[in-house]
Amino acid sequence: MTTPAGPDPAAEAATVAAFRRRVGVDDLIDVHTHFMPRRVLAKVWAYFDRAGPLVGRAWPITYRHGETELVERLRAFKVRAFTSMLYPHRPGMARWLNDWSADFAARTPDCLHTATFFDEPAAASDVTRALSQGARVFKSHLQVGGYDPNSPTLDPVWGLLSDADTPVVIHCGSGPVPGAHTGPAPIAALLGRHRRLRLIVAHLGMPEYEDFLALAETHDRLMLDTTMAFTRFTESTIPFPARALPRLADLADRVLLGTDFPNIPYPYSHALHALESTGLGPAWLRAVCRDNAARLFRL
Structure with a gap:
C-alpha cells in the first residue's frame, strides 16, 4: 500500500499553534x-x-509514518508529553x-513511560517489573x-497500581463495537473493590458517555480522556x-486530552478543533489540553 503523505507538516503545525494561542497554552499534553514495535x-x-x-467501518490512517517522523510531528505541535499506548491481544505479549x-521511553524523554498487562498468571509479575522499570502510566x-x-x-494487578498511584488508561466503553466485558458495569464493580484506583476512561467512555460521566461524578479519582470525541468521524x-455538556464542563479538572495519534482517520488539528467546537471555553x-495532565504526572 502506498504511504499517504498526510497533512502538510508546516501548515498543520501552524494550525495547531493558532489553536494554542486561542486557548492560552504554550504546549499540550x-x-x-x-x-509500538514496528x-x-x-x-x-x-x-x-x-x-x-473491532473497527466496523472504513478507517484510513492519516499518519502512516516511521517512528522518528511521528515523534517529530508531535514535537512540532508542541506536545510536551505523550504516551506510547500499547496492548496485548493474547497471553505472553505484555512483558x-x-x-x-x-x-522507547529511555530514548524519547518526552514520552511518558507506558506499560500494559493481560489477564494471565504472569500479570502481577509483569506489572511489578514494569513499575520497577519506571512505568508512569498503563494501558488496558x-x-x-x-x-x-x-x-x-x-486483582493483584489493580492492587499494585492503586498502591503505586499509577494511572491506567482503560478502553472500557463499547465503541466502536461492544466487547464481552465493555461497558460501565464492569468498571463500577472494579471501582467498588479498588476505590483508590486511578482510571482514565478512554474516548469519554463512548458510546456510554453519560454512564461514565455518572461514574466520574461518584468516584473522584476517575478521569476521562477525549480521544476521538466530538470529531466529525465519531459524531456521525x-x-x-x-x-x-454541562456535566462535562463540571468535570473540567478530570478530563484529559487524548487523540489516538497516529491511528486516526483525520488530522491531529481536527481533534483539537473538535474540542473547541463544544463551546466549553x-x-x-x-485544563483539558495541558493543566490536568501536568498535575497528574507532575510535569
Missing part, C-alpha cells in the same frame, strides 16, 4: 498516543485497513511489549484483550449528547 504497529494498521470486526516501551484495552477487568487473576455514528480547554 496528550495522554493517548500510540507507539511489526506490531504494522499489524494494527493492517487491521484498520481491512476494517476488522516484551513493556520491554520495548521502556526502551478490554475490547481488544477481551478480558474481564474483574478477573481474580487481575456515536454523537456525544448535547444535554451532557478556553479555561476548560486549558
Whole structure:
C-alpha cells in the first residue's frame, strides 16, 4: 500500500499553534498516543485497513509514518508529553511489549513511560517489573484483550497500581463495537473493590458517555480522556449528547486530552478543533489540553 503523505507538516503545525494561542497554552499534553514495535504497529494498521470486526467501518490512517517522523510531528505541535499506548491481544505479549516501551521511553524523554498487562498468571509479575522499570502510566484495552477487568487473576494487578498511584488508561466503553466485558458495569464493580484506583476512561467512555460521566461524578479519582470525541468521524455514528455538556464542563479538572495519534482517520488539528467546537471555553480547554495532565504526572 502506498504511504499517504498526510497533512502538510508546516501548515498543520501552524494550525495547531493558532489553536494554542486561542486557548492560552504554550504546549499540550496528550495522554493517548500510540507507539509500538514496528511489526506490531504494522499489524494494527493492517487491521484498520481491512476494517476488522473491532473497527466496523472504513478507517484510513492519516499518519502512516516511521517512528522518528511521528515523534517529530508531535514535537512540532508542541506536545510536551505523550504516551506510547500499547496492548496485548493474547497471553505472553505484555512483558516484551513493556520491554520495548521502556526502551522507547529511555530514548524519547518526552514520552511518558507506558506499560500494559493481560489477564494471565504472569500479570502481577509483569506489572511489578514494569513499575520497577519506571512505568508512569498503563494501558488496558478490554475490547481488544477481551478480558474481564474483574478477573481474580487481575486483582493483584489493580492492587499494585492503586498502591503505586499509577494511572491506567482503560478502553472500557463499547465503541466502536461492544466487547464481552465493555461497558460501565464492569468498571463500577472494579471501582467498588479498588476505590483508590486511578482510571482514565478512554474516548469519554463512548458510546456510554453519560454512564461514565455518572461514574466520574461518584468516584473522584476517575478521569476521562477525549480521544476521538466530538470529531466529525465519531459524531456521525456515536454523537456525544448535547444535554451532557454541562456535566462535562463540571468535570473540567478530570478530563484529559487524548487523540489516538497516529491511528486516526483525520488530522491531529481536527481533534483539537473538535474540542473547541463544544463551546466549553478556553479555561476548560486549558485544563483539558495541558493543566490536568501536568498535575497528574507532575510535569
